Amino acid sequence: MVLKVSATAAKVVAVDLKAIRPDPSATTWSRLEPLPTADDVGLGLQAPVADPLWLLARQWQFNELQGEDAGSPIGARLRVQGVPMRRLLHPSGAVPATALPEGAPPLEAMVEQERVLAAHPKLNAQAGQQLLRLLRAAGRADAVAPLLAAFPAAIAAPSDPAADNAGFVWHRLLHGRSVDAHVLATAFGAAVADDAEGFVAALGIADPPAVVEVLKRWLRWVDDLALDPRSDSGASPYWNPQRLEYGFALASEGVQPELRLEADEYVDGRLDWDDFVVASVPQPGQAVAGAAAIDWRPARPPMPAMARYPGMPADRYWEFEDGRLNFGAMGAAKSDLARLALLEYALVFGNDWYLLPVTLPVNALYRVAEFFVRDNFGIEVPIPPARNLDGSQWTMFEMSVRAAAAPRARLDDCLFLCPALHAQEGPALEHVVLMRDEMANLAWAIEKRVQGTSGDPLDRRFESTRLSTTQTLRVPLGAVPAPGAPLQHTLQTPVAANWIPFLPVKRAGATPANWSIQLQRGVVVQHLQVDAARLAEPRNAEIAAVVERLRAAPFVEAKPEQAGLQGFMFHPRGEILRTTPADAASLFTTDFLRLEDEEVPRDGIEVRRAFNYARDASGRALLWIGRSKNTGRGEGASGLRFDLVRRAGGGG
Known part of the structure; x- marks a missing residue:
């Protein structure tokens, strides 16, 4: 440690400068290292403080001694209104609407699904092999030959086997040696409601009832294998080839007036509320009502829980903090206001946020109609929608609205709850x-x-x-080449x-004015x-x-x-x-x-x-x-x- 002393303060009038200026070559460094003299570490873990007043001063500097007369939330009372979206629509209306009942596949799968078995001959033949295994396991090996003759699986030979080696191999292994699952499932699925036994008997198979049961079991297995529309149309009807993206819409059913949400640019395989634009909402003065509307209240008052995030400051002095995020190592320039604001929020106001777990049906547009929070003093406080300091609406999570739809004020507190899917x-x-x-x-x-x-x-x-x-x-050999140019x-x-x-x-259709x-x-x-x-x-x-x-x-x-x-x-x-x-x-x-x-x-x-x-x-x-x-x-x-x-x- 080097201590600088002024010659005037030390009352030194005339002295050689070398006497008061330290020699750099004589600078030494000391290290403070723990030197345990006993095997007992209890005293070190106790961490006794020699100056408790210093800790009190630090608490005062961090406003920890400031009384706010605020209680901690221990209960909540809320009411949520919503409208379920039960129809999947094509933007142009060229495709019939698809119902979205309870238990339907997620929207991503419903929108993206395209032909599977018809587009993948190897998988199609392997699905046919599953039927052959089921028939042999049921003791009906006699039905294998008629099915192979009527519905042979085809894997074409590649025009260039060296470039398409997999096609060459699977052509030699499965071509004509399995059942065409796509064709058979389509034909038998149409015959199940009419005359399934007659369909099997027409193939020359004896004892049709036993084979029909195996075919029905196999058909259920095929339906569970993949989401396959069983069509030869190629891509999904919601795929827009001119823009290389999906476009679709959701609409309510049994609710007046109708609500409509549109997603015109879905491309990344993960749907969320911000992918939708509200295209049709009730006009001011109209109430959303109907048998399908949701008016939900929790059966038991939910209990708020403190929001947690990695690196959050610990609540207690000796509590070990999460080491996955080190706020002390995050640098920020003077102009980096966003990072500084984030650090201040995380370190100062991070423990002021609470989560309220709520379980609601997905594929519905919701708004919070009532929200009251009760603290540990028994005081119940109403929580209105968040607003800015100037009184304007806080619209960070507001859904976009088309110009032809109702005024945006009708959607300030609405949010579409989209099902989470991790594909x-x-x-x-x-x-x-x-x-x-x-x-x-x-x-x-x-x-x-x-x-x-x-x-x-x-x-x-x-x-x-x-x-x-x-x-x-x-x-040609022996020919005399013509003189080159x-x-x-x-x-x-x-x-x-x-x-x-x-x-x-x-x-x-472009015009000179709009070319x-x-x-x-x-x-x-x-x-x-x-x-x-x-x-x-x-x-x-x-x-x-x-x-x-x-x-x-x-x-x-x-x-x-x-x-x-x-x-x-x-x-x-x-x-x-x-x-x-x-x-x-x-x-x-x-x-x-x-x-x-x-x-x-x-x-x-x-x-x-x-x-x-x-x-x-x-x-x-x-x-x-x-x-x-x-x-x-x-x-x-x-x-x-x-x-x-x-x-x-x-x-x-």
């Missing part, structure tokens, strides 16, 4: 990246992963390398087969020499294999051959970039997707299709296929260029 998303069945390419003045959709013939994903980057070649056909002209540089262009086009564009899906054309005689030569075997794969690929459109050249147009292979299912025949004729220009920003977007697994409030397991959209990876470059001139021999 696990599996590996992407399909992954598409959309980005801007300023050099080519285009937008690109890159198919990273798509489903193969078995339903399992495949890497489209590897597949695209097997569908393109930078070589040209060699001249000094300059070589390239019309277009090649682009990978999994890069799908989106070109700006004028919006349909806007959309991004329409196009194709990349690759021209190859397809002279039959030259392709048959061994030296050109690699190019011949590429041409054969191009002609066999179902997503490649081959143009007519002209003068030994043939063009191949690459269409998307997955379902995200289509408006019709992947097996639709309109891919080459009318299926040209148009995206809104603002949906592909400079940061780009990523869209995925994947299995989702979750459990609802009752513990029921839910499995469905859904889509999600996230921020992309920024701009990119395809390398697409036109009209390039190079010197022969590699010169620029």
Whole structure:
């Protein structure tokens, strides 16, 4: 420890400066270390204080001795009014309304669900194998052969087994060796109400009643396997392909006037109250009434509990605090007012907040009609809606209202209680990246992963390398090559087969006064020499294999051959970039997707299709296929260029 002493204060008149200025080389440091002299640590744990007055002074400085005449809440009396949302609607009304009764699956699953068995041939065949196991376990192995003959499971052979290895393997294992669960469940489900035994007897199976019982048990198992609409429509009807997001609405039922909540931009797989916009509410002076309205009072007065959070200051002096959050290590600049306000709230006013547990049915719009809190002195205090210091309404959790709806004052104290769902998303069945390419003045959709013939994903980057070649056909052996030109002209540089262009086009119905564009899906054309005689030569075997794969690929459109050249147009292979299912025949004729220009920003977007697994409030397991959209990876470059001139021999 260094003590600075003024020469004037020490009454030193004339002295050498070295006498009062410490020598830096003589500076020493001391450490205070505990030196226990006994094995008993009781005295150290007692922590006796030599100056209790110092602690009292610190309590006074922190306003701990200030009397506020305030009691702690020990009880509450409240009343909650609500309106349940019992119908799931399409924004345009093109899809019939879906009822949402008690016990219905969560909204995320209801909105996202799309065909499962029809879109995943391997899972479809495995579900059919479950039926065969049930029949053999019930002693009805004789029914296996008729079912296999009437409903064979089909897993198509891939056009390129090296690129779709999983499709090749499952085609050899399950093609025609299992039951088509999707077709059989649809057919038998329609026959259950009419004549289930007649349906089984028409297959040539003896003793139909026993087989019908097995089929009914298997049908219940299929219904529990996944949320499958059993349709061939592809994506969910609430999926908007032009914006690559979901759009739907909720409406009340049996309540007058009707309430309506709309979610136009649902993309992230997790619904909450802030995803909804109120589109229809009662007008001022109208009361919400009806048989389906909720007027809830707790059977027993709920007990408030103090709000807790990680790192909260301890209530007692010697209590160990939570070490997951260290407020002392959080730095804040003078201009960082938000962080300073948060620290002050957490450290000074953190123990002033209480929670009141309330259990209410989900999928309903609620408002607190009455709220009284009773403290330990027996005083009951009414708690009104929170307001700012100037008297205005505190609207942090207020729901947004469309301009055509009722005034916002009707929703100041309303909140939509959305069911909480924690879904696990599996590996992407399909992954598409959309980005801007300023050099080519285009937008690109890159198919990273798509489903193969078995339903399992495949890497489209590897597949695209097997569908393109930078070589040209060699001249026949013994032929004298023509003298080359000094300059070589390239019309277009090649682009990978999994890069799908989106070109700006004028919006349909746009006027000169209101002119806007959309991004329409196009194709990349690759021209190859397809002279039959030259392709048959061994030296050109690699190019011949590429041409054969191009002609066999179902997503490649081959143009007519002209003068030994043939063009191949690459269409998307997955379902995200289509408006019709992947097996639709309109891919080459009318299926040209148009995206809104603002949906592909400079940061780009990523869209995925994947299995989702979750459990609802009752513990029921839910499995469905859904889509999600996230921020992309920024701009990119395809390398697409036109009209390039190079010197022969590699010169620029």
